[in-house]
Amino acid sequence: MDCSGYERQMSDYLDGQLSKATEDELRFHLNGCPRCRLRIKDMESAVRAVKSLPAVSPRPMFEQQLGNLLNREVARELYASSWLKRVSAAFSELGELSRQRPVQLVFATSLILTITVIGGFSFVAGPTESSDSSAGPSMAFSLPTPIEPELAPPDPVSPFPLERELAPHMAVNPPMNTEQATNPPPPAATSLPYTPNRITGDRPGILTVRTMEPMIHGIRFVSAGTGMRLDPSLFDEAFGRDLVAGGDPDQPAPEDLLQTVGTAELRDTRNAIGVPGATDTPAASGPTAPLKRVRISF
Amino acid sequence: MAENTSTNAVQVTDIESGVLDELTLSDEVLFVRVQRDDIRAFEVIVGRYRTRLYNCIYRMVHNMECAEDLVQETFLRVYRNRHNYKAISNLSTWIYTIALNLARSELRKRKRRQFFSLNASPHENSTREGIDLPDTSAGPGDHLEQNELGRAIQHAIDQLPDKYRSVIVLRDIEELSYEQIGEILRCPTGTVKSRVNRGRLRLQEMLRQWQVEIL
Structure with missing residues (x-):
């Protein structure tokens, strides 16, 4: 060699x-x-x-950054799995119902479709009738004008159980974020006479919204009225899950993993219609009703 | 095989009963917990590997911010792909494989950027005053090297081709075995040995040249 x-x-x-x-x-x-x-x-x-090269260590703030990043990832995954679970559960329930009671299912579906069509028709027709005739036909495709509470038709049975459950009149104090504070809440949310459920109590209930989503800076508003029908696709089931009292027993409590990005004060506004920011309104007496779920649109 | 299964069964029972302290558990047993969505177990894993991975990646890419980003990305990928990990291999091998792939990908990106900047026509932009050349001045992490020799060694590592750099870092800095390096880089042990030898010969030549310049 x-x-x-x-x-x-x-x-x-x-x-x-x-x-x-x-x-x-x-x-x-x-x-x-x-x-x-x-x-x-x-x-x-x-x-x-x-x-002999010395072992190098990351900068001191790196540990915190890494922790935050992983927490966000864990929370994102929790939300995603929760959403998927709900969707699959809904489909399996639907499948079960179609096997057991096909006639009832067809009837319920047609009822919901009828209500949706009638509701949509009156929704489109409403602003056109009340608008100025000089505005032309294009007004029918413009954004909906808030309906006056006196003129608002009685709300049909909501196809979305969450909203029916909720429906209390709640006002949301503008969030502490100044950017959000300049964003007024929609008028329909505080001017509705329909109150099947109410949150009452000596103290205002505090709804804490926890999210790891970095793009969300605060609560824009809380939909609490039947006149302000929100698009169901806006509702992120993940937020609903986090706010369900007791939580999902199968999942670990996410509280430790989440960051609070804002709080909004929920108040009974039967006496404070149109004054969402007022804090001196006397609240109704009685024990605080348990808040089951709240739909929040960001 | 049967004995191994029974050992695993005992360990899983121990995990479920929570008897063992997670700080004393092996990586693989801890990772079984991670696969069951135990976040605390993952924190322990991160704590064990954070600095080691950073050191390894830093020596590969020689940039602090980039190394931090790559370590973060490594742990993200480990967590997202935790269910793909099979207990037949060492957890450390799996984690190093992810980290090394990211580091080598970063080096390839840099090479491409350097290639395009060198190949860009000077007529493309009339305001262009010259072509981009790799910055050979002190990088953002150079202050970590305490002396001239440290800087020279790191500079020599930077000059090595990727395939030699990987094995030198894994063998001489991380002190992994040839077999482990072979698993990480997915190549036979003989190839690893050959690369280590060539990498060391190149390093030796560069350091000798540096000594001549200094003296």
Whole structure:
């Protein structure tokens, strides 16, 4: 074997990876070859130099950044799994219902469709009738005008149980975020006479919204009225899950993982219609009703 | 095999009863907890690997911010893919594989950027005063090297081709075994040994050159 062959064994020799026989052969060669002896000495120095490099540590704030990032990831996954679970549960329930009571299901579906069509028709027709005739037909496609409470038709049975459950008149104090404070709550949310459920109590209930979503800066508003029908697709089930009293027993409590991004004060506004920011309104007496779920639109 | 299964069964029972302290559990057993969505167990794993990974990636990319980003990305990927981890391999091997892939991908991106900046025609932009060359001045992490020799060694590592740099960092800095390095880089142990040898020879030449310049 020539020098280049022995050169290929040098690294293994330094790491003790050579067999006894090969090591002896290399040593014998090194004794008689000053060039290879110098080569292996240099290599040993280079390896020692690399190993002597000090261990570098990340900057002090890195640990916190990493923790925050992982918390966000954990929370995101929790929300996603919760949403998926709800959707799959809804589909399985629907499938079960279609097997057990197909006639009732067809009837309920057609009823909901009828209500939706009638509601949509009156919704489109409403602003056109009350608008100025000079505005032209394009007004039918403009944004809906808030309906006056006196003129508002009685709310049909909501197809969305959450909203029916909720429907109390609540005002939301503008969030502490100044950007949000300049964003007035929609008028319909505080001017509705329909109150099937109410949140009452000596103290105003505090709704704390926890989210890890970095793009959400605060609560824009809380929909509490039947006149202000929100698009169901806006409702993130994940927020509903977090606000359900007691939580999901199958899931670990996410409180420790989440960041509070804002709080909004929920008050009984039967006496404070149109004054969402007022704090001196006397609240109705009685024990605080348990808040089951709240739909929030961000 | 049967003995191994029974050992695992005992460990899983211990995990469920919460008898063992999570700080004394092996990485693999802890990761079983992580796969059951135990966040605390994942925090322990992160605590064990955070600094080691940072050191390894920093030596590869030689940039503090970039190393921090890559460590974060590594842990994110570990968590997201936790159910893909099979207990037949070492957890450390799996984590290092993810980290090394990210670091090597970053090095490839840099090389592409450097290639395009060198190949850009000077006529493309009349205001252009020259072409971009790699910055050989002190990088943002150079202050971490305490002395001239440290800087020279890191500079020599930076000059190594990626395939040699990876094995040198894993072998001489992280002190992993040849077998582990082979698993991480998905190549035979013989190839790893050969690369380590060539990488060391190149390092030796560069450091000798540096010594000549200094003296």
